[in-house]
Amino acid sequence: MRLxxxxxxxxxxxxxxxxTFHGSRVTGFAGDTIASALFGEGQRVYSRSFKYHRAxxxxxxxxxxxxxxxxxxxxxxxxxxxxxxxxxxxxxAQNFWGSLDHDLLTLTDKVGGPFTPVGFYYRTMIRPRRAWxxxxxxxRSVAGLGKVExxxxxxxxxxxxxxxxxxxxxxxSEAGVxxxxxAAGREGRVVLVDNGLDPLxxxxxxxxxxxxxxxxxxxxxxxxxxxxxxxxxxxxxVVVAAGAIEQPLLFPGNxxxxxxxxxxxxxxxxxxxxxxxxxxxxxxxxxxGLETVSLLEQAGTEVAEAVDLRTTRVREIAARxxxxxxxxxxxxxxxxxxDLLVMSGGRQPAYALLAxxxxxxxxxxxxxxxxxSAIPQGVDAVGAAAGDGVAAAAPSATYNGASGKGKxxxxxxxxxxxxxxxxxIAEGFDSIELAKRxxxxxxxxxxxxxxxxxxxxxxxxxxxxxEASIGTTTARPPWQPxxxxxxAGRPHEPAQRTSIHHRHKELGAKMMxxxxxxxxxxxxxxxxxxKNVHDALGVIDVSTLxxxxxxxxxxxxxxxxxxxxxxxxMKTGRIRYGVLGSDAGRIMDDGTIARLAEEDYYVTxxxxxxxxxxxxxxxWNAVWGLDVGIANVTGALAAVNVAGPHARELxxxxxxxxxxxxxxxxxxxxxxxxxxxxxxxxxxxxVGELGYEIHFPSPYGEHVWNSILERGADLGALxxxxxxxxxxxxxxxxxxxxxxxxxxxxxxEASMPWIAKMDKDDFVGKWSLERVQERGFRExxxxxxMANGVVPPEGGQIVVDGRPGGRVTSSRWxxxxxxxxGMGWVPPELAEDGAEIxxxxxxxxxxxxxxxxxxxxxxxxxxxx
Amino acid sequence: MSFLLPCPNCGxxxxxxxxxxxxxxxRPQGAPSLRELTSYLYFKRNVAGVQREWWCHRLGCEAWFxxxxxxxxxEVLSIDVPEPAGPAAPDAPPLPDTPAV
Numbered sequence: 001m002r003l004x005x006x007x008x009x010x011x012x013x014x015x016x017x018x019x020t021f022h023g024s025r026v027t028g029f030a031g032d033t034i035a036s037a038l039f040g041e042g043q044r045v046y047s048r049s050f051k052y053h054r055a056x057x058x059x060x061x062x063x064x065x066x067x068x069x070x071x072x073x074x075x076x077x078x079x080x081x082x083x084x085x086x087x088x089x090x091x092x093a094q095n096f097w098g099s100l101d102h103d104l105l106t107l108t109d110k111v112g113g114p115f116t117p118v119g120f121y122y123r124t125m126i127r128p129r130r131a132w133x134x135x136x137x138x139x140r141s142v143a144g145l146g147k148v149e150x151x152x153x154x155x156x157x158x159x160x161x162x163x164x165x166x167x168x169x170x171x172x173s174e175a176g177v178x179x180x181x182x183a184a185g186r187e188g189r190v191v192l193v194d195n196g197l198d199p200l201x202x203x204x205x206x207x208x209x210x211x212x213x214x215x216x217x218x219x220x221x222x223x224x225x226x227x228x229x230x231x232x233x234x235x236x237x238v239v240v241a242a243g244a245i246e247q248p249l250l251f252p253g254n255x256x257x258x259x260x261x262x263x264x265x266x267x268x269x270x271x272x273x274x275x276x277x278x279x280x281x282x283x284x285x286x287x288x289g290l291e292t293v294s295l296l297e298q299a300g301t302e303v304a305e306a307v308d309l310r311t312t313r314v315r316e317i318a319a320r321x322x323x324x325x326x327x328x329x330x331x332x333x334x335x336x337x338x339d340l341l342v343m344s345g346g347r348q349p350a351y352a353l354l355a356x357x358x359x360x361x362x363x364x365x366x367x368x369x370x371x372x373s374a375i376p377q378g379v380d381a382v383g384a385a386a387g388d389g390v391a392a393a394a395p396s397a398t399y400n401g402a403s404g405k406g407k408x409x410x411x412x413x414x415x416x417x418x419x420x421x422x423x424x425i426a427e428g429f430d431s432i433e434l435a436k437r438x439x440x441x442x443x444x445x446x447x448x449x450x451x452x453x454x455x456x457x458x459x460x461x462x463x464x465x466x467e468a469s470i471g472t473t474t475a476r477p478p479w480q481p482x483x484x485x486x487x488a489g490r491p492h493e494p495a496q497r498t499s500i501h502h503r504h505k506e507l508g509a510k511m512m513x514x515x516x517x518x519x520x521x522x523x524x525x526x527x528x529x530x531k532n533v534h535d536a537l538g539v540i541d542v543s544t545l546x547x548x549x550x551x552x553x554x555x556x557x558x559x560x561x562x563x564x565x566x567x568x569x570m571k572t573g574r575i576r577y578g579v580l581g582s583d584a585g586r587i588m589d590d591g592t593i594a595r596l597a598e599e600d601y602y603v604t605x606x607x608x609x610x611x612x613x614x615x616x617x618x619x620w621n622a623v624w625g626l627d628v629g630i631a632n633v634t635g636a637l638a639a640v641n642v643a644g645p646h647a648r649e650l651x652x653x654x655x656x657x658x659x660x661x662x663x664x665x666x667x668x669x670x671x672x673x674x675x676x677x678x679x680x681x682x683x684x685x686x687v688g689e690l691g692y693e694i695h696f697p698s699p700y701g702e703h704v705w706n707s708i709l710e711r712g713a714d715l716g717a718l719x720x721x722x723x724x725x726x727x728x729x730x731x732x733x734x735x736x737x738x739x740x741x742x743x744x745x746x747x748x749e750a751s752m753p754w755i756a757k758m759d760k761d762d763f764v765g766k767w768s769l770e771r772v773q774e775r776g777f778r779e780x781x782x783x784x785x786m787a788n789g790v791v792p793p794e795g796g797q798i799v800v801d802g803r804p805g806g807r808v809t810s811s812r813w814x815x816x817x818x819x820x821x822g823m824g825w826v827p828p829e830l831a832e833d834g835a836e837i838x839x840x841x842x843x844x845x846x847x848x849x850x851x852x853x854x855x856x857x858x859x860x861x862x863x864x865x
Numbered sequence: 866m867s868f869l870l871p872c873p874n875c876g877x878x879x880x881x882x883x884x885x886x887x888x889x890x891x892r893p894q895g896a897p898s899l900r901e902l903t904s905y906l907y908f909k910r911n912v913a914g915v916q917r918e919w920w921c922h923r924l925g926c927e928a929w930f931x932x933x934x935x936x937x938x939x940e941v942l943s944i945d946v947p948e949p950a951g952p953a954a955p956d957a958p959p960l961p962d963t964p965a966v
Contacts, residue, residue, distance in 0.1 A: 217867040218866070219867045219868040219869045219939075221879075234869075584906050614927070615923065615927070618921070618927065619886060619919065619929050622919075622947045623947070625948060767897055768906070771899065771902070
């Protein structure tokens with residue numbers, strides 16, 4: 001039922017909006033919020049409270065308290081009093097068993113009182129000990145408010161936008177609008193952010209944005225919650241005009257349905273033409289509360305009594321309820337029947353954003369509020385947020401909860417009563433920060449908006465001190481509840497594809513992630529693909545390899561300093577394997593380095609290490625200042641590796657190079673045209689067979705790939721993926737950095753001592769490697785083959801004398817060798833060819849034998865012929 | 866951490882575009898003792914105050930530079946770009962002419 005049209009009403013009575021509440025069809029008007037429409041339909045109970053499941057109704061009607069939180073269209077914890085109604089909205093109340101009006105869990109309120117103080121589950125539910133899992137399951141099922149659908153799909157899409165503002169004004173209050181108007185046209189881009197229900201003000205030169213500023217971070221970063229978009233504003237100057245927040249009074253029954261703050265009356269009557277109750281009592285410590293009297297009369301509500309606590313001394317206030325709704329109020333024993341109780345404890349400036357920015361917060365005993373001072377540069381406070389015209393003197397009538405009957409709530413979000421707070425103090429939680437964490441006051445959805453000031457007053461009173469010495473707790477963002485999806489944003493996972501990507505898909509490749517790259521895992525038959533490399537000819541896309549050009553008069557010296565190997569003595573056109581280490585001697589990356597000219601090196605890195613290696617190179621060169629330049633050509637060049645006994649025949653068809661073993665030997669690098677494309681051809685053999693790695697401009701990726709498959713068709717040319725490549729490299733005992741090595745591995749213990757040229761004057765990591773030589777090995781990376789063909793899990797345990805003594809880093813079944821093979825770290829005394837080790841596989845222990853030389857072609861004849 | 870860091874090439878940018886390589890250390894010369902080595906590797910001064918540190922504009926121009934930053938307030942007092950030794954930056958990677966396919 002609505003009142004006759006009110007002078008400033010914001011509803012359009014012509015535009016009915018149907019929606020559903022618990023499946024029933026109900027109607028509101030355009031201009032309604034969900035809560036006001038439900039109020040119009042006669043709904044008074046909106047939710048059940050956090051712990052005691054007490055009935056709760058509209059209290060602040062301003063989006064501060066938790067009472068109106070409902071599930072809307074599947075989204076839990078929506079504050080319906082500030083959520084505009086939309087057609088077809090599916091609205092459901094939260095946190096009850098049974099029904100909203102008859103919640104079975106109100107039992108906790110009726111009988112649970114003495115058994116459910118703060119932290120009750122750690123006190124009353126500890127015995128018998130073995131029953132804790134049962135308790136826990138029950139507690140978890142009843143804890144919390146809204147429920148997230150565990151298996152629900154993604155219903156909303158969230159985005160993050162980065163925006164700039166020279167001046168960002170938070171709050172379209174009078175003072176906020178004034179600040180924006182002043183700044184407009186003088187201070188560049190002026191943005192006004194407001195989360196109210198009224199239309200945004202249209203000011204010249206001001207961009208008005210609907211949203212909630214949820215925090216102020218350093219560097220003028222202000223995230224603004226705009227529903228499904230988070231605007232990350234970088235502001236030169238932030239003006240906080242967030243206003244002030246009406247404070248409740250503390251008395252028994254202060255949470256009953258029908259106990260409201262003045263703004264609720266203002267909005268219900270003035271905005272939505274709703275009669276808040278039939279008979280009202282007003283108890284107010286400021287003018288705002290008293291101002292509701294005329295509004296109530298206007299709405300036809302009988303005002304039984306209006307008490308100004310500033311002039312009338314009331315010792316005890318107590319509200320009595322029936323069925324969770326207020327039925328009467330006792331003022332010093334005088335009983336007044338009513339179904340509406342307007343309480344006002346004054347207002348507290350909304351200082352949270354200022355505190356985030358680093359302002360200090362102090363209690364002003366004269367006005368009874370917390371005020372900010374020492375506001376940092378670049379941040380201003382205006383209007384009520386700065387304390388203008390705001391006061392919240394503490395009336396002596398409140399905080400007498402202990403003497404009255406019924407619960408007196410300090411914190412309605414978390415259902416914390418004055419008794420809980422007193423008990424916490426009695427237990428020794430005398431510091432406000434500790435008491436906060438123990439009682440959880442200020443930690444609920446309102447984030448202290450309604451409980452911070454009253455709770456600190458109560459602490460002060462109980463500790464017989466003043467509020468100023470109690471101090472305040474740290475305000476942290478977010479200042480308003482935020483949907484988690486908004487903080488996560490849309491997943492921006494960059495995906496890198498090689499220029500041959502689409503051919504892989506056409507060939508039926510199963511794709512996988514390696515770092516940010518998409519690569520073919522295999523084309524359906526990893527074993528078969530590996531076998532084809534041994535028997536005929538395989539081709540793999542290795543465009544993902546990091547590729548760096550290092551050039552300049554000091555290029556050789558630069559690489560000599562960075563790598564443990566030697567590069568200065570390399571002949572032009574030759575290739576060397578290099579392992580990059582840190583000054584702590586740890587293996588960072590590996591790859592091949594080709595000397596293309598006297599002052600020109602071509603460095604390849606692992607697929608995932610390219611960025612880190614480039615950064616590493618650039619950093620050291622910033623330190624050394626050598627005459628060398630580094631260019632990253634990873635994306636510019638594609639690369640494919642052709643390997644297998646027929647690789648030479650294929651290359652002779654694709655190039656006019658003399659590919660005979662004498663003219664183009666193992667570890668040679670040559671420029672050539674491959675299938676007409678100018679390329680750099682490296683003869684290397686990661687997979688153990690005669691192989692050529694062809695590097696060429698990316699745009700020709702598909703052309704070169706197709707040419708290889710077409711011209712090599714009669715040679716048995718087939719593509720192979722990453723998985724077969726891993727089998728093949730394991731047969732050769734070639735390490736994968738990051739797989740076989742970790743952040744503790746060095747080249748000595750990783751069984752590559754030949755890499756480190758310890759007679760060099762200096763290289764990055766030399767001293768640490770000397771230390772490893774001095775102290776002796778602690779473990780060593782070796783190969784192993786299983787005695788009876790079981791493939792152990794990667795990461796599995798190597799058992800020495802019944803105790804964990806090492807770990808498996810790689811393991812595969814090799815079809816070609818007919819063996820289960822692997823690599824792993826073992827104690828140095830077991831690093832001997834043929835030594836027997838034991839590996840845990842599925843709980844049982846399997847025997848294996850250590851191998852120090854490659855399983856396949858240990859002398860590298862296949863590579864060299 | 867959401868302060869703005871002035872990149873020598875790109876100007877003030879959000880700090881999450883950069884990678885920080887920690888305080889500027891002095892790499893020992895010659896043959897350091899074990900103590901010198903471990904001090905260099907593991908013992909940082911970790912001051913509460915102004916510290917010189919290495920930064921790289923990783924998601925921008927990729928330049929390395931040092932910055933003097935107050936670790937208590939994240940105020941950046943100055944930045945410095947190490948002097949290159951000579952004009953040796955390679956040109957763009959050689960992209961060959963369109964081949965005759």
